[in-house]
Amino acid sequence: MSKKDSQDMIVEFTPLEKIEALYEELLDWYGEADSKQLRVAAKFLLLALEKFSIHGGNNWHELVTEYIDILHKDPEKFQKIIEANRGELKEKNLTRAITSQVCRKDCLFCSSFSSLANLRVCFGR
Secondary structure, three states: OOOOOOHOOOOOOHHHHHHHHHHHHHHHHOOOOOHHHHHHHHHHHHHHHHHHHHOOOHHHHHHHHHHHHHHHHHHHHHHHHHHHHHHHHHHHHHHHHHHEEEEEOOOOHHHOOOOOOHHHHHHOO
């Protein structure tokens, strides 16, 4: 029998995992409503855009546009960004896989991910 108490077994979610859990909770709240996935996504988008505009400085819209462009032009790179923010093990595996792509420029997008294992990784290429 394990000698760990219940506190030792608590799994801490990353911020993205918490948001994904809230998304699922809100889907349940909408029940059988039409377009519930879009309704919930729209709520997150509205809040995110507000926070970008408040905290992102004068060029906040450029960062938003970079995210949209990456999703539109290269969905695989966008998925890498999502995975890098999902969990610690996935982040470590992703970091190993992309260490050769260290950013050589100081772009807005890279600076927003500078905490990823203290690397300056450019997903915007």
